[in-house]
Amino acid sequence: MTLCDRCVAFFYSLLMNPATALNLDEDTLHKEARAWVSRLKTSSLTSRQARELRRWCGRSPSHASAFAHARELWDAMPQHREDWLREAKLTQKRGHRPLRRALLGGLLLGGGLYLVARPPLQLWPSLADLRADYRTGAGEQRRVQLLDHVWLDMNTRSRLNVSDDPHLGRVVALLEGEVEVRQSERSASVCTVFAGAGSIQTFNGRSNIRYVNGETEVTCLSGSAQVDFGGQGYRLAAGERLVYGRHTISAVQTVLEKDFPAWRQGRLVFHEQPLSQVVAELNRYWAGHVILRDASLGSILVSFGVSLDNLSEALDILQQLYGLDAMRLPGGIALLSRA
Known part of the structure; x- marks a missing residue:
């Protein structure tokens, strides 16, 4: 993790939960996250349990990230599920020991957690990004x-x-x-x-x-x-x-x-693909974000290739070959509409 990533992670945790930014029992946190995911995947939660889960995830960005990470691992690594279930039973027998509460109010916390977990237009790394190896x-x-x-x-x-x-x-x-x-x-x-x-x-x-x-x-x-x-x-x-x-x-x-996928050769190549899919793929590489102003444009089939070193050329091609208008805004934002 780079120094920038560590600073962003610290800022998130400090903003959302200053009491635990520097002192969080990571082992307990991830055990509780695994227990919640095991319960969620193998049985139906009661309305009370669902509220408890929402409160647990809302305690801090670390709680929300741990739960999302555990849920991903449950799907990706099924060979560990039996161990998780045994661990969850032991955790349930010992009783639930909550960690420190977040200090910020519900509205700020809920809004902040959403922005941390799902940054708008992917303009900054999410907590899930920062937690990856x-x-x-x-x-x-x-x-x-x-x-x-x-x-x-x-x-x-x-x-x-x-x-x-x-x-x-x-x-x-x-x-x-x-x-x-x-x-x-x-x-x-x-x-x-x-x-x-x-x-x-x-x-x-x-x-x-x-x-x-x-x-x-x-x-x-x-x-x-x-x-x-x-x-x-x-x-x-x-x-x-x-x-x-x-x-x-x-x-x-x-x-x-x-x-074959062309990204290893430094190119993106599209063959008769809907514009909506093309824009979605461009946005995986684009430092900003390309937006279709008219959803009906998404069904237009397009074919072209572009170098990853010059992605902005894709907008020029769409303008010249497909009659679209590309409005470029600060921050790498581009709006596509009919000319």
């Missing part, structure tokens, strides 16, 4: 070496956690975003990536894994990959792709090399 901001890419001869190349606006499991080896929980896993033929190590409701292993090659808006897309670029979903295994060879959500998975599809 590794993360990238808008337009940023970085490489992480996981093991000997195993690397992760992270695309823009991605965050992940790394841990070790006695049975699975090195484990990556892709919380959001896109990564390319690179494993050389000399590597005998095993790395498992959990993304959404499934897991992926790459063998002697490269695989692109994208987890955005609850949908996971796995493209095997070279070598082979194993996707485990819903108790079934799916083997991908080079040039094959599949997509899964929380409950469904597609058939294995053949992908031409020209249709």
Whole structure:
């Protein structure tokens, strides 16, 4: 975490809960968060319990972040659920011991928590971003070496956690975003990536894994990959792709090399895609935000390519080829409308 990130995190915690900004029992906090998620996922909460959960999450940004983080890990790492359930039963037997209360009032706290958890237009890092072991901001890419001869190349606006499991080896929980896993033929190590409701292993090659808006897309670029979903295994060879959500998975599809994800080559390429999807993808890389002023524009199909080093060219292309007007505002904000 950079000095800037630490300053932002401290500012959030100090603003929302000055009494606990420097003195918070992290272990107890995360145990309670896991207990709440275990209860929420395995049983129906009573109205009283739901109010207690809302109050618990509202005590501080750390509480809200711990709950969101635990909920993500429950979905991403199902092998730990039994341990969580046993831990939750022990916590319930000992009784609930609340941590220090937040000092600010309900309205300020609720509004502040929302801005911290979901920054408007993604203009600053959320607490979930700051808590990740590794993360990238808008337009940023970085490489992480996981093991000997195993690397992760992270695309823009991605965050992940790394841990070790006695049975699975090195484990990556892709919380959001896109990564390319690179494993050389000399590597005998095993790395498992959990993304959404499934897991992926790459063998002697490269695989692109994208987890955005609850949908996971796995493209095997070279070598082979194993996707485990819903108790079934799916083997991908080079040039094959599949997509899964929380409950469904597609058939294995053949992908031409020209249709491989282009971000590793420093480009964004769109082929007959709705403008709404194009804008959403641009906003993952854009330091500001592109906004469609007219929702009906979202159905327009567009095709073009643009360099990641010159994203503003996308607005020029949309103006010249598709008759749109782009109003540029300070802070990287751009409004798209009919000319």
